[in-house]
Amino acid sequence: MIADKLGVSVSTVNRALINKGRISEETKRKILKTAEEMGYRPNVQAKALSSKDTLRIAVICPRDFYFKTVIEGMESYRKEHEEYRIKLLYKCDDFQSVADQLSALQECEHDEVQGILISAVHPTQLNKQLRLLFKKGIPTITFNNDILGGPRIAYVGLNDRVAGAMAGELMSKYLFSGARVACMATTSAAMGLRERQICFCDTVQKSGKNIEICGPFEYCDNFDLDDILEKVTHILRTEHVNGIYANNMFGTYAISCALRKLGMKDKIVAIGHDVNAELDAFIRDGVLDATLFQNPFQQGYQALKVMVDYLYLKVPVFQPILYIRTLILMKSNLEECDNRLFL
Structure with missing residues (x-):
């Protein structure tokens, strides 16, 4: 890019190429010369x-x-x-x-x-x-x-594939051989969320620790907290898992709420995605062990x-x-x- 090569801002390059705005003649000359050398021409749409x-x-x-x-x-x-x-x-x-x-x-x-x-x-x-x-x-x-x-x-x-694999690797390191982990997944068809779930499960299965994956247990991303809390609570009470994972922010919030409600924060490893004020508090309190942050x-x-x-x-x-x-x-x-x- 012209801006990177000359060490100037993109807006400065823009002013030179469309001949508009305040810019010194010397800087404009350098930009136009470099643009010609690199084969750039003013964008018709930009004009x-x-x-x-x-x-x-x-x-x-x-x-x-x-x-x-x-x-x-x-x-x-x-x-x-x-x-x-x-x-x-x-x-x-x-x-x-x-x-x-x-x-x-x-x-x-x-x-x-x-x-x-x-x-x-x-x-x-x-x-x-x-x-x-x-x-x-x-x-x-x-x-x-x-x-x-x-x-x-x-x-x-x-890179959702990498994020899912990172979560799976982290979960595998936390858990002992022969452990059980529940995978919570939103019903959303969004490609990235599916990739996280698949790569999480694949990484856990390839960990060599014979960890059993329960699920995925699907939930609707409709912000009905009572509905998903009921599902998570049932899973935690009946599946006898040692870890639990959710592939988006809402699911991560729900599993954290359920673990706190059931008093199981020190018994089950919890890993999810994203962060906000509520998830920040869950991490500080030791309810949520880790989250993958995507900025x-x-x-x-x-x-x-x-x-x-x-x-x-x-x-x-x-x-x-x-x-x-x-x-x-x-x-x-x-x-x-x-x-x-x-x-």
Whole structure:
């Protein structure tokens, strides 16, 4: 990238290439010379955008406490780069289905958006609509949950296969040979969540410790805590497990609540995903042994950054998959959990 080669910001490169904004002649000369050497040309779409009042980008994702932090990351980038005049059009519902997201995508053309950021609730059922929009010049970047075989220009988020395997390896190290572990899995069709569950189970089975996996026991991600608590409580009372795992934040919260309610925090190893104030407290109290942190703030920040770079500069997406580093959070390193510091 020109910005990396010259040690300047992307916005400075943008001002030089579209000949707009404050920039010294010497810096502009260096940027234009480097752009020519690297084969870059001003993006036709960028010129069109420069004449508009705002850069309109649709954001499609569920509305919950996890995605609230993703959106905070996007808003942080937007405020840092006011020169782009970014307008984020949030199309968020409490429980997004495939139908909800298809409807939101159909609205995007009428809303005259230049790009779409989406956390896909299904790996394939959105592809037809995304392909139609791409043919009309509206690119898509997925975040948090990816699609298969669709026309997205990039994915920003966790490597869910690695995260599931890390959870499985950690659980295996905690447990003794011949132990039993319950696997809790959301019914969501989102690709990343399925990958976590599969890789967790596969890693535990290959640990060489003859650990028996009970489940997966599925739960509906509808935030009905009483319903999932009843399921988890029944499993803990009847399956005689030594460990329990959940593949998303809601499930992790539910297993933590059940362990505390039953007074079993010192008897069963609990590992899950994500962190918020409630899960932070469970870790500090020793109820939840570890959680895999996927940094939602940086997912939002980086997804919007990649989209803006793509729309304003003719910057080929050399890295179509941008993985956010997976961290294991335990009681000993919770103090380091600052969403805005980790990539």
